[in-house]
Amino acid sequence: MESFCFTPEEPPVPATDPALFLQDWEVLVLGKLKWDLAAVIAHDFLALILHRLSLPRDRQALVKKHAQTFLALCATDYTFAMYPPSMIATGSIGAAVQGLGACSTSGDELTELLAGITGTEVDCLRACQEQIEAALRESLREAAQTSPSPAPKAPRGSSSQGPSQTSTPTDVTAIHL
Structure with missing residues (x-):
């Protein structure tokens, strides 16, 4: 691979001196x-763990999608900062498999299997998975509280519009920012 060095006054020229390589600098x-740009994240473990599980082929994509959703949820919650990425990925897969009923094994057997795959302690994995499930419940509860309930609509020919209803096509009073 040929590297180029350039200065504002000159056009790019091939770099011949290793000291001039911009990438080296x-x-x-x-x-x-001490920045680690090759950091391992929880998403990196999904395919590896799913490959080692004996899930039906038709359920693997759905489990992966749900696990990715759990990972996105974990990325927004500071409480998961104490867990290594492999633990978060394993807990997300466990929560997804149990939530979907995608595996015939019991919850404890699945947790032990996942702990064996990643070399984590069963109790720590169980605690992480329970926190993931609790974070999902909390997120769903918050979403249910913030979403407005649909107001009953008056018939089209009705002329009795109360002061709270607007005449605009989109009811701007129902938008919560």
Whole structure:
């Protein structure tokens, strides 16, 4: 691969001196800052764990989709910062499989199987999975409270409109920002 170095005054030219490689400087700066750009995230474990589970082929895509939803939920909640990514991925898959009933094994057997796949402790995995399920319940509860209930509509020919109803096509009073 050929690298290019350029300055504002000159057009790009191939770099021949290794000291001039911009990427080398970037790597040096990132190393000094101790930034890890190749960090492993929970999503990286999904395919690996699902491959080791014996799920029916038709259920794997749905379990993966639900587990990805759990991962997105975990990414927005600070309480999951203490768990390693593998634990969050494993707990998300466990919650998805149990929630969908995609596996014939019991909940405890599934937790033990998942803990064996990732080399985690069963109790820690169970606690993580319970927190994921609790976060989902809380999120659904909050969503139910913030969404407005549909108001009963008057018949089209009705001329008795109360002061709370608007005449605009979209009821702007029902929008909550």
